[in-house]
Amino acid sequence: MIKFLDLQKINQQYQEEFQQKLKLVLDKGWFILGDEVKTFENNFADYCDAKHCIGVANGLDALVLIFKGYIQLGLLKKGDEIIVPANTYIASILAILQADLVPVLVEPDLETYNIDPDLIEAKISSKTKGILVVHLYGQLANMNKIIEIGYKYNLLMIEDAAQSHGLKFKGSHTRGFSFYPSKNFGALGDAGAITTNDDALAKVLFALRNYGSEEKYHNEFIGINSRLDELQAAFLNVKLPHLHSENGIRRSIAKRYLSEIKNVRIKLPSWDLSDNHVFHLFVVRTADREALQAYLKQNNIETVIHYPIPPHKQKAFANWNSLSFPITEKIHKEVLSLPMSPVMTMDEVDYVIKILNQY
Numbered sequence: 001m002i003k004f005l006d007l008q009k010i011n012q013q014y015q016e017e018f019q020q021k022l023k024l025v026l027d028k029g030w031f032i033l034g035d036e037v038k039t040f041e042n043n044f045a046d047y048c049d050a051k052h053c054i055g056v057a058n059g060l061d062a063l064v065l066i067f068k069g070y071i072q073l074g075l076l077k078k079g080d081e082i083i084v085p086a087n088t089y090i091a092s093i094l095a096i097l098q099a100d101l102v103p104v105l106v107e108p109d110l111e112t113y114n115i116d117p118d119l120i121e122a123k124i125s126s127k128t129k130g131i132l133v134v135h136l137y138g139q140l141a142n143m144n145k146i147i148e149i150g151y152k153y154n155l156l157m158i159e160d161a162a163q164s165h166g167l168k169f170k171g172s173h174t175r176g177f178s179f180y181p182s183k184n185f186g187a188l189g190d191a192g193a194i195t196t197n198d199d200a201l202a203k204v205l206f207a208l209r210n211y212g213s214e215e216k217y218h219n220e221f222i223g224i225n226s227r228l229d230e231l232q233a234a235f236l237n238v239k240l241p242h243l244h245s246e247n248g249i250r251r252s253i254a255k256r257y258l259s260e261i262k263n264v265r266i267k268l269p270s271w272d273l274s275d276n277h278v279f280h281l282f283v284v285r286t287a288d289r290e291a292l293q294a295y296l297k298q299n300n301i302e303t304v305i306h307y308p309i310p311p312h313k314q315k316a317f318a319n320w321n322s323l324s325f326p327i328t329e330k331i332h333k334e335v336l337s338l339p340m341s342p343v344m345t346m347d348e349v350d351y352v353i354k355i356l357n358q359y
């Protein structure tokens, strides 16, 4: 069976170093916000060319905290509207809601799956105060156009980078990361981080993630407990030096899929192979997805659907269920994610391509 993502194999590469780190942390006996978190924050900030990195408990909290940070700084207030792609993982939208802000959904571009910048302006009102850009599946959104709109309307620009670790986009923007185990850069449990160049925001965020406290038992803000776990930071410190080369393997697989899958029944995305993509997922479209998925399964190829139900059709958002986002809905009906990981062999890639071309 060709696995969609062999997490065991990915992490077994680093097993010895993980065990050494576990021993180190155990020996030190310091489990919350210790040296490993500090080291990780410094190294990940460097890796992202950001001034600050704030380690948090998961990717959802990273985004919620960014919004809460801006509220604390007086740059956002309850009820402000935030533009967000209709085609995203639900966490992007939940983050906006959890900060008492209002998500305004915008359709994606069918070819890239990312927010369509040409549709943003029509959704901007006097209450719009920010854009949450999502680099879905690892593909950089059309930032030049989005930033232009942001400047024009004086909007905060926040990036959901949960699926795009290693994108070398030189913006000065504030990003939320998830290190959920299956991400390009995954921990051995839940973990997340925020990067930013904004000194004032960073200062607030370091406190907000820790009960609103910078100095123990002195609480400046109404914060939460969302600290990056010391052990997870230790494991991430082991993996960070390998992220670049792992993304390189993903890119070489994507390059082969893009040039060698030739089947009229399988629609490949219009993705570029430059540094603007880290290929977290490789997502194709097909009219009869169930048939393709079953065929691949018969041929021992595991696939996953990202995602089967669009956010606005989820039960949790009952008041949105009657809204119509045809492109988003089409994507959710047709997409299928092919095996993609840094431990896939080229023989496996050959096989997947051959089977797809025979379909």
Ligand SMILES: Cc1ncc(COP(=O)(O)O)c(C=O)c1O
Binding pocket: 058, 059, 060, 061, 088, 089, 091, 092, 134, 160, 162, 163, 177, 178, 179, 180, 190, 191, 192
């Ligand atoms: C686009 C996107 N945003 C946010 C998140 C939330 O991350 P986490 O699961 O670490 O909370 C995820 C991943 O789960 C995601 O894919």
